[in-house]
Amino acid sequence: MKLIGSYTSPYVRKISVILLEKNIAFELVNASPWSNDANVTAVNPLGKVPVLVNSRGESIFDSPIIAEYLELTYPEPPLLPADRLDALRVRQIEALADGVTDATMAIVRECVRGAGEQNENVLLNQRDKIRRGLDALERHAREGLRLNGPVLTLADIAVACTLGFINYRRVMPNWCVDRPVLVTLVERLFARTSFARTAPPVAATLYGAEML
Ligand SMILES: N[C@@H](CCC(=O)N[C@@H](CS)C(=O)NCC(=O)O)C(=O)O
Structure with missing residues (x-):
């Protein structure tokens, strides 16, 4: 199994x-989607990562x-409920x-452009999406059913990766204000080996598009 x-x-x-959570052996093939890397375009016509290449x-x-x-081929431990509607x-x-x-x-991507070339409307619009999205995630985490429940789910993993990325890019440093349940959730998840082993490298430049 290779992960590009x-x-x-x-x-x-x-x-x-x-x-890692499912204990599946894989090799990470380091490739950037931003440089027409043949390792990417050969396996995904869209030129985006991630791509998984199976045996x-x-x-x-x-x-x-x-x-x-991965859930279909390696069902243990399950990251989705057995009931299909619950899984959805x-x-x-x-x-x-x-x-x-x-x-x-x-x-x-907008911040990669020079200060004078950035579109303020794009920035405001995208920040609003982040704010509303995080508020909704905080509500889900408070419910403690599909997110922040007793069993690790795909939702937990996706949310922690998103918050890790917001931290990494320092796009909204104050996101944790008024979202205490999400804060506790990510602190708990970042302590897991699977997250510790996949932490992004320290960014050389804050807004280097090549590092997305
Ligand atoms: N919906 C896709 C998004 C993947 C994606 O946008 N990946 C970025 C890297 S973080 C990429 O490859 N971008 C290259 C491009 O858009 O051309 C997924 O969930 O896999």
Whole structure:
């Protein structure tokens, strides 16, 4: 099993954490989607990471599809409930977390442009998405059912990767104010070996697009 990408990508981190939690052996093939890296385009026409290449040489991409594939092929320990509708609800939280990551990434991309070239509306719009998304995640975490419940789920993993990325890029340093349950949740998750082993490298530049 090969995983194409790097830990600077929160989507790659999400898949790595799943692989580690399920105790699946894999090799991380370090590749950047920003430099037309043939390691990426050869396995994903969209040129995005993560891509998982299984032992049959099949490539699987887009992190929710990879997560679903791993759940189907390596069901233990389960990261989704057995009931399909309940599983969909957990995946809805994953989609929300991924959407917050998308918005964070859009801000980072905008900040790569020179100060005078940045579009203030884009920045405000994306910040609003992050704020609303995190408020909704805080409510889910307070419920303690599909997120922040007694059993680790795909939602927990996706949310922790999103918050790790916001911290890493310092896009919204005050996100923790008024979101105490999310704070406790990520502190607990970051202490797990799977998260410790997949922490992004210290950023050389804060807004280097090549490091997304
Ligand atoms: N929805 C995709 C998003 C993947 C994604 O956007 N990855 C970024 C790196 S963090 C990428 O490869 N970007 C390159 C590009 O957009 O061309 C997923 O969940 O896998």
